Amino acid sequence: MYRLFVKRSLDFVISLILLLIISPIFVLLVIFLAFANNGKPFFVQRRPGKNEKIFSIIKFKTMNDKKDAHGNLLPDNERFTNVGNIVRKTSLDEIPQLINVLKGEMSLIGPRPLIIEYLPIYNSTQKIRHKIRPGITGWAQVNGRNSITWKKKFEYDVWYVENFNFLLDLKIVRLTLKKVVQKEDVNLSKDKTSEYFNGTN
Numbered sequence: 347m348y349r350l351f352v353k354r355s356l357d358f359v360i361s362l363i364l365l366l367i368i369s370p371i372f373v374l375l376v377i378f379l380a381f382a383n384n385g386k387p388f389f390v391q392r393r394p395g396k397n398e399k400i401f402s403i404i405k406f407k408t409m410n411d412k413k414d415a416h417g418n419l420l421p422d423n424e425r426f427t428n429v430g431n432i433v434r435k436t437s438l439d440e441i442p443q444l445i446n447v448l449k450g451e452m453s454l455i456g457p458r459p460l461i462i463e464y465l466p467i468y469n470s471t472q473k474i475r476h477k478i479r480p481g482i483t484g485w486a487q488v489n490g491r492n493s494i495t496w497k498k499k500f501e502y503d504v505w506y507v508e509n510f511n512f513l514l515d516l517k518i519v520r521l522t523l524k525k526v527v528q529k530e531d532v533n534l535s536k537d538k539t540s541e542y543f544n545g546t547n
Contacts, residue, residue, distance in 0.1 A: 348512045357454050357479075361447040372441060375406055375433065382427040383407050388442060393459035396479045401451040403459055404442040408434045437526050443482045455515045456481030457503035460543070467545035475503040478510075485514075488521035496543050 365372070379387035389407040392400050408430030412420050419425065426434070433439045446452040452459065459480035486494070486502035494502075506514075541547065 349510070352512070353453065353510075353515070354450070357447050358450075360454060361444040365444050365448070368441065371438075375438060375441070378429045379406055379408075379427075379433070382429045383410055386411075389439075392462055393480070394462060394465055394476060395451050395459060396476060398465065398473075398476045400462065401446065401449075401459075403452070404445055406430075406433050406439040406442060408439050440482055447482065451479070453479040453481045455483055455510075455518050457484050457506065458487065464543050467543070471504060472500045474507050475500065477507050483518060483522040485510075485518060488518055488525060491525070496541070496547050 376387045386407055389405045389409075390402050391405075393403045395401045408427065409422060409425035410427055410430075412425055414420055430439075443452055447454055456479050457475040484503065485506035486499040489502050490498065
């Protein structure tokens with residue numbers, strides 16, 4: 347029952363309530379980030395969702411679009427804006443994904459949606475992560491997040507898909523809040539981002 351109906355219903359109701367509660371903060375962040383990013387407060391990127399259906403994930407934009415003399419984007423550590431750095435450190439950049447949850451493209455909890463470029467290099471086991479809606483947070487995020495290997499992340503994702511239930515989701519919510527407050531297991535520095543997955547690492 348939880349897998350088929352309750353989880354989606356809770357996703358919708360909780361996301362709607364959260365958006366209403368934090369709407370003043372949401373509006374302020376839109377204004378500040380619009381100023382910092384030349385009128386572009388949001389980062390939108392195509393990602394694979396449930397059954398590998400492609401959707402547009404929405405996040406707050408924490409980096410500008412400055413380019414070098416050859417027209418290439420500067421390294422990530424040179425593009426973080428001051429307000430964007432604060433938003434990223436506090437995980438506030440994830441807030442717009444509540445809209446994705448309302449639309450049914452994401453869940454509050456599930457495997458994180460990764461970039462489309464990874465789709466051709468997943469093995470059959472790793473592809474299991476796409477059997478459910480991707481989440482804003484997940485089992486891998488509360489068990490190491492960016493500090494663990496890709497192999498371990500996929501193991502956690504697949505395990506979650508095969509074992510998730512209401513009590514496990516409650517546990518993930520509690521651990522996520524703890525990690526956000528304590529800033530554990532996440533690359534927060536401006537000079538480091540997640541390692542690119544190449545199919546073997």
